[in-house]
Amino acid sequence: MVARMPHSCPRKRRTGRPRSVETDRAILDAARAALVDLGWGRFTMGDVAARAGVAKTTLYRRWAHKNELVVDAVAVLFDELELPDRGSLQADIEGVVLQFGRLLERPETKAALMAVVAESTTDAALRERIRTAIVDRQMRLVVLGRERAQERGELPPDPPDHDGARAAAETVGLIFDVIAGTVVHRTLVSAEPVDTVWARRLATILLEGLAGLD
Amino acid sequence: MVARMPHSCPRKRRTGRPRSVETDRAILDAARAALVDLGWGRFTMGDVAARAGVAKTTLYRRWAHKNELVVDAVAVLFDELELPDRGSLQADIEGVVLQFGRLLERPETKAALMAVVAESTTDAALRERIRTAIVDRQMRLVVLGRERAQERGELPPDPPDHDGARAAAETVGLIFDVIAGTVVHRTLVSAEPVDTVWARRLATILLEGLAGLD
């Protein structure tokens, strides 16, 4: 078997016919379309192959399991995440919340995200893939907003010593869990929209809460 | 097809052999055991039937799909949720967080919860079943903690008019999304434990944040 990741090792193989990049794109597009049409439950590798005009073999040459394909298919949506500087920490938090909300309200994300997270509870490799492909892309925004707030003086700078760094990392993790978790819960469990009013209330809670944290 | 819910209509059928309550229990117990051993992904109706010493038919007579069976099997765990009065809102919130955390760290819950939530995105009936069987049981604790705080005077009483009631409901919903969502994210995505220190920090954020919400 050859490397089962798209273009993973750029300097490995040189001979033979190279994999088609168009095919990669077609498959990921087909996968997202299939998620929209069928949801995760009836999502089928065979169906994706048919949509992409490709053989099943071609899929399995690139992804070992359908959950990995879905992670990659959804991951590109999280590349779009960006955080324009809105001038204040409050506004930036609202921005992050709205960005997350918008992404989770897309049918392909909604259908797939919790499914792969569920499978990741018994599959460490999948969990790692989700982290690098999706979670880290979200976390970036939280880290970025925090750095901006520190530059603006809205938050104190990170202490330089080891313990301080660890405490800062834990705080970032907590904030991230609050933002991402709350938005996910709102969207998938409560099944209600993430609008600007709601985003403002959540941002307010977080901001005030962080101020009182210590 | 006959009613596919255990004991759904108490006054409907009177003739024929009644369904065995022991069988119900055996199936739900077997389902939880199967979740622990296999996780959601390899969870099988046939396996549950075998564990329960029961025919597959008997399962399908009661539950149309395996996700509904799993919801009911997991739901009884959420019956155990209770909130002893710890004397302060801060302590009560910590209590709720810890209760949720303890429940989500159980292997049967961890494996199943996100899976059924994922399927519920394309299945309204399942979503409703999850709400009544699981979500409402969690929400109860949040409502209870809030009422206690209002009795203690830590929180203002609900305004009696219609708009006030709606606003209160929305606030409860927000708090619930924050608590449940954050705990779920911590447990399943960040894959880290919910301990007392973390619970205290989350409770602090919430308490301070709510104070500033106005």
Add this chain to the structure above:
Amino acid sequence: MVARMPHSCPRKRRTGRPRSVETDRAILDAARAALVDLGWGRFTMGDVAARAGVAKTTLYRRWAHKNELVVDAVAVLFDELELPDRGSLQADIEGVVLQFGRLLERPETKAALMAVVAESTTDAALRERIRTAIVDRQMRLVVLGRERAQERGELPPDPPDHDGARAAAETVGLIFDVIAGTVVHRTLVSAEPVDTVWARRLATILLEGLAGLD
């Protein structure tokens, strides 16, 4: 368990509620109707019970297996077999052939007969039941026709000794196999009708053939 044959032991049980004779009739009628509608392949005990307005239990109280029920249901049709004296052996043979043909062209017979014969290859009890309920009723006609021909002097009388009787029995068996077998094959395998022209030709062959048998 009680006797599993309809009214088999006339002097056995006296206590308790007696079995309804109407029910017997309703079941056999329903069974024939089911055979007509569904054929043997989709014939179901549950369906027969529903048609008869009767519980499945009631069927199984009378017949141990569905093939036995079907034998009895079809058997009553063979009670109708009779052979009016047409004045000559040739005419009587034609009559037998036509009677058999008419019976085998009925949809309930066509669907069921070969099916139960097929099952009888691995079930001696069923084979016996078929013999007494169906085969003997057919054989009667052949025996009757032969006796009439002997009375008319068209056939020599049976020799009184033991060997002669056995030879006569074997000849009757052969004739019966020819008539019944040929009609069945014509009807079910060749799938063509048994009309008077065909019956005359078969009767002629038999008559001439028997004359030359010695």
Add this chain to the structure above:
Amino acid sequence: MVARMPHSCPRKRRTGRPRSVETDRAILDAARAALVDLGWGRFTMGDVAARAGVAKTTLYRRWAHKNELVVDAVAVLFDELELPDRGSLQADIEGVVLQFGRLLERPETKAALMAVVAESTTDAALRERIRTAIVDRQMRLVVLGRERAQERGELPPDPPDHDGARAAAETVGLIFDVIAGTVVHRTLVSAEPVDTVWARRLATILLEGLAGLD
């Protein structure tokens, strides 16, 4: 669905992995073995698959129903039918009768033949398959014996005109129904063996009967 017949269209598909001929053979062998061991009633697709070391899917890819599989499995036995020239029509008829008898006394044939004939009463496609796979192979022997007898001058040649040909075909059909039907009835219903004495008597009846036919 794809063609559900083994190698049905020799010039159709060229792409994709071709079906394994070994697998075909293994399945048919397994089917015959299963018939011998279990009879038709307990014959199972799953069991055949297991015996053949093959997945159930592989069976259903080739045969839509178990009765079609059984027809094909049994059909190859009828390929062995052959009629050595025994020098006279009487001897040749005896030969045909004995051949049929020998085949029908094999356990796989006995168990299966009537079962599929029974199902063919409500399934035209199956009836056609039986005709080409089994009936025609038997009929061949009757036609062959007749041609030999005509060459020997024991029977008059077929008249060349249309009506004569039709009459000849009908006569062949009648003879075939008599031979095959009588042997089947002897074997399956009367459940007695087809030995040389019995064969001689049946052949005599036929020969004399045909002579007197017109």
Add this chain to the structure above:
DNA sequence: TCGTAACCGAGACGGTACGTCTCGTCTTGGA
């Protein structure tokens, strides 16, 4: 320019679970 290595489509394959069906038995309550 030619070989070779990897690509690609189509589809057969072993395996496994699905959800349904029917069988024949058992368990109610009522007649």
Add this chain to the structure above:
DNA sequence: TCCAAGACGAGACGTACCGTCTCGGTTACGA
């Protein structure tokens, strides 16, 4: 004791997907 209703254990059914394999054939590099 019989009956209608229907739950029950057992197990085959035919389908759907999984992920692998085997074909015939194509495409790009490098020797």
